[in-house]
Amino acid sequence: MCGIAGFWGPGDRDDLAAMTGALAHRGPDGEGFHVDDGAHLFLGHRRLAIIDLAGGGQPMWNEDRTVAIVFNGEIYNHRALRRELLALGHVFASDHSDTEVLVHGWEQWGEDLPIRLNGMFAFAIWDTRARRLFLARDRFGEKPLYWAARPGFFAFASELSALAQHPGVGTGLDIRALQKFFAYGYLPGAVALYTGSRRLPAGHHLTFDLGGGEPRLACYWRFRIETDEGLGRRTEADLAEELRALLAVSVERRLISDVPLGLFLSGGLDSSGVLWAAARHRPAESIESFTVGFTEPSFDESAHARRVARFFGTQHRERILDLDGARDLVPALLSRLDEPLGDASLLPTYLLSEFTRRHVAVALSGDGGDELFAGYDPFQALTPARFYDWLMPRGLHRGVRRLADLLPVSTGNMSLEFKLKRSLKGLSYPRAVWNPVWMAPLEPALAAEIFDAPLRLDDLYEEAIALWESGGAADPIDKTLEFFTNLYLTDDILTKTDRAAMMVSLEARAVFLDNDLVEFCRRLPHRWKYRNGTRKYLLKQAMAGLLPDGIAHRRKKGFGIPAAKWLRTIPPAPPLPALAGIRIEAVADRWRRHRAGIVDDRLFLWSWLSLAGVLQHADRPRLARPTISAE
Secondary structure (H helix, E strand, C coil), X not given: CEEEEEEECCCCHHHHHHHHHCCCCCCECEEEEEEECCCCEEEEEEECCCCCCCCCCCCEECCCCCEEEEEEEEECCHHHHHHHHHHCCCCCCCCCCHHHHHHHHHHHHHHHCHHHCCEEEEEEEEECCCCEEEEEEXXXXXXXXXXXXXXXXXXXXXXXXXXXXXXXXCCCECHHHHHHHHHHCCCCCCCCCECCEEECCCCEEEEEECCCCCCEEEECCCCCCCCCHHHHCCCHHHHHHHHHHHHHHHHHHHCCCCCCEEEECCCCHHHHHHHHHHCCCCCHHHCEEEEEEECCHHHCCHHHHHHHHHHHCCEEEEEEECHHHHHHHHHHHHHCCCCCCCCCCHHHHHHHHHHHXXXXXXXXXXXXXXXXXXXXXXXXXXXXXXXXXXXXXXHHHHHHHHHHXXXXXXXXXXXHHHHHHHHHHHCCCCHHHHHHHHCCCCCHHHHHHHECCCCCHHHHCHHHHHHHHCCCCCCHHHHHHHHHHHHXXXXXXXXXHHHHHHCXXXXXXXXXXXXXXXXXXXXXXXXXXXXXXXXXXXXXXXXXXXXXXXXXXXXXXXXXXXXXXXXXXXXXXCCCCCCCCECHHHHHHHHHHHHCCCCCCHHHHHHHHHHHHHHHHHCCCCCCCCCCCCC
């Protein structure tokens, strides 16, 4: 894991040093620079050494120094690609660097390189002969990458705050981005917080010619459900066996490391399945597993994790925390987010990452299992929602919502009252936006209370609507799978894990996002994922008998915190910065009503707290600009 940054055009070595300095938490083990004064081209790298500890410094060049790369991530199929490139006549200086494989891969395959990669990555390649920069991001966006361009200038960085260290990058808030943030709970797709900056979407690459012209973006891969009925007609035992084999291979690929490695263990199906697969490749007693638990029973899963660890016999470490004590970390944590994120599970994810990093530098995670195998509540809500939508006249629907609003407000973790009100809220809108509205911090109809000029529904949710109306999946379950995998997984779950882990310089590897495993899931008919009310059906069948009793079918709890309760008292004074285009008095009223127990506005207020923390950090002066020498 690393941090990368660079630019072309106005600026100097000190600007590059400030950009990479903002990424020091991503790469504490070293830094590297390339400065080409003639081309006005600057490349910088911060390194977290995981593979090829002695020889993996960057920027890395090919043998005749015509191609250079700065790279963040891991390429799990780099050994196979190296063998292929050696057979084609390429000469390598290292014996197992995945970074060098990318350099020669660019020479051989050019812009077709990303589609050949199985891994998580964000990289920038400088081709001196073509005078071209080429940026790429992995299929699901596990690793972030931002960019900004104007005539005569182009810049990129792993984090928006690092990009903004260059004086040529503006930090004015994009009001459209803020509206989308409160509509989704995260910034979707290419949307970035600052006007003039963009995020390179997952599965995309970008080409920029120094000779002139606009950056050219292209999508090289996107998750699409393309059901293979031949696959669906196979026996359950056969499919379960293949799924186990794919999971085992994915874990084997992610066990490659030159530094200590462990795994996150919650005691749920996904992380327990990852442990089962890891125990097929290493003696269980050599595997380190990590759990954080909480003294509050409704938020604690440590007993389940402990039982799974004992079943396999791992070196298990757990840390039990008082959540009310941990809440004091919230302000500092949110200020380090880089961009706002409305997911309150950021806190326990950070606590787990910080605990894990004390012992290892790499951790395997179960991220992606819920999205690929229909693990979320909305999958169970789809059938009754369709009947309700068909039978219930709009006038009566409004009355039902008013009745539901009379229910006592609960601060519990995913209480029935919370789920009911959320479900009815989504059903007030067209089916194409049910999923994002169900999860929205701010209901679209109420956006006019907060924003001076709210977006139309079609503009607010253009990303979700485009997915729903695309020519791919036809069934609502498949469409919902595409929503959660393309948007929620990429822009919420993986962003949360990346930010939390990188704050403590920990590399997290998502086992379920292996290319081969994803291809299997993409073609698998949804009846094998969601069946008669059972979520993650095939994954549960595949793990049956291989895990402790009850673990495979244990009810999903989630990695939550008592956000509704906390937000009634913290922070002591709600942050209410004056922001152009936002009616701050309406925000203050939402804080007042929540604290009085009149409403449960946890999603909006946590999102607002997140935004305020990021803005507070952004208001600090730019980093000091230490001088660096040319290469």
